[in-house]
Amino acid sequence: MLATLIHAPRDIRVETVPDPVLSTGGDAIVKVVAACVCGSDLWPYRGVTPTHGAHRIGHEFVGVVEAVGDDVRIIEVGDFVIAPFYVCDNTCINCRNGVSTSCLHGGWWGGEDHLGGFADGGQGERVRVPLADGTLVPVRGEIRDDQVPGLLTLSDVMGTGHHAAVSAGVRPGDSVAVVGDGAVGLCAIIAARRLGATTIIAMSRHPERQELARVFGATHLVAERGDVGVTAVQELTHGIGADRVLECVGTKESMDQAIRSTRPGGMVGYVGAPNGGPELPVRPLFNRNVGVNGGIAPVRGYIEELLPDVLSGAIEPGRVFDLELPLGEAAEAYAAMDERRAIKVLLRP
């Protein structure tokens, strides 16, 4: 089969690799219908994180089940399934607590010996899915092709934006500011509106992303950053800052922007993987009773909740995909996102 490999920074290739086979009794083999490139895939692409030899890349996909192991009870051959960006059993105490990213038996796409060895992550034609009954969510009934992009967002960005809003404790009537206008930040706007926020401030300076932010529910746009951005948010929120701020970038600067844009007693929900900002400044948090909550988003647990709204069209997170390419053009997909020519790229095997 074909799959995407990263050889070195800016060196993405689609190559022929062995087809996956059932390895443990709990596996499923999924034929990929759509995959995509994640903002975090750009870290090795840009050389921010090192690449030690060529290896497979990707962690978001939807597809159709072709085979299942003997121990699989829920997932069936022929199911259309959504895979989260990690593997989990969905039964352990951490999964039951809603933190399936800390599953006691789970792991990450790539290779984990206890999960039966290497498992591709979706930027290819087929995937072996360990712990299939826990990891995969079947979507039964007819699926229209135009629903695929929305369903694919449930494997990462829509659930991650939702996690920012849930972690921040967004409630009806809240004012919410969103730091970051990538796919996750845009999905966080959808999530904030869905949870009842009435003032939603998108911090964005890119016209095409501002437009999508408006479509998704942003009531105000703030293009400024730093002190001027903080002041602009305060002017829209009774002079005190937003009740909840959703940090969807992961840099020291974006976290600082988020903390300072939050009102006393408010909460930052953060989902941007920390990159270059290893510490949170405690005094600005303590003195103003601003909390910080979030982390690597346990999206598996959100799929069932968000799925009906995606299927009905009540929310349209699939609109974050502004470019669709065949799998063979994965290198161009990375380049388009790297150069910000695309918000998020969907790949079709």
Added chain:
Amino acid sequence: MLATLIHAPRDIRVETVPDPVLSTGGDAIVKVVAACVCGSDLWPYRGVTPTHGAHRIGHEFVGVVEAVGDDVRIIEVGDFVIAPFYVCDNTCINCRNGVSTSCLHGGWWGGEDHLGGFADGGQGERVRVPLADGTLVPVRGEIRDDQVPGLLTLSDVMGTGHHAAVSAGVRPGDSVAVVGDGAVGLCAIIAARRLGATTIIAMSRHPERQELARVFGATHLVAERGDVGVTAVQELTHGIGADRVLECVGTKESMDQAIRSTRPGGMVGYVGAPNGGPELPVRPLFNRNVGVNGGIAPVRGYIEELLPDVLSGAIEPGRVFDLELPLGEAAEAYAAMDERRAIKVLLRP
């Protein structure tokens, strides 16, 4: 009148100072019934924070109103009142949001020009209280002398322990670990039990404080710290850590202990004024979805909620006072707390 001054580290003196007078129309003059020494008063006492010249010290008291300004509407002469450790109007948007420590018009005991200048903080015979209607909570009806210590804790430590529990989101059935066995940590145990926690782990290695922790509701004691302490908490909590951890010290070490003792998806509620640990490590928080919430406790807003339970004896936070001295012996009060001969010292003018 007599009041307590700090001249330099370990130099506490009770001296004659001018009686306070009404300065703004919103003031009250309160005759102090009882005051106390706070853990944070030990910072300048120990020289951790500098003392630039002799000045008054103290910020927790209860007393009886002797006079009120022309604009005071709620507080009446003769009222027994509880004062929080700060001044607030109790009407601004931050106060209404439950964050009266960020009151737009309030301030701190000591001197704030916009509040009418210097205001004593309670370790003396009388206090001028600015914004009296917002700051003070009257306790109407007969007050027995044995109720005074409990009422005095509402001016700081009981409300602060409660804030740790509220900030951590303690709910019925939760497991809670409390880091810190000072007066605030002990009150946090009371608060956790009051909010329905069923497993309450006191991290304490002082026998007399362990005993009080048990009386207040601790179900388990962990004397160890560091890795061993973390493991001990995990063994009591299904191997994953406590749902909620209440950090009541304020050092880098105690915050580290708290974060690592929290289960994935759990929350640290912190109220220990950060001292020597200016940063929170983001990766251990992000990777395990551990949140951090809290800050300088807005105790004014908790007094009405906690007061009935103190008056009825349902909770007994006054037991944190294990030494009572006349105001004239304030120097000994500081020494006893500094040397950990006393948990908390009550002063009677």
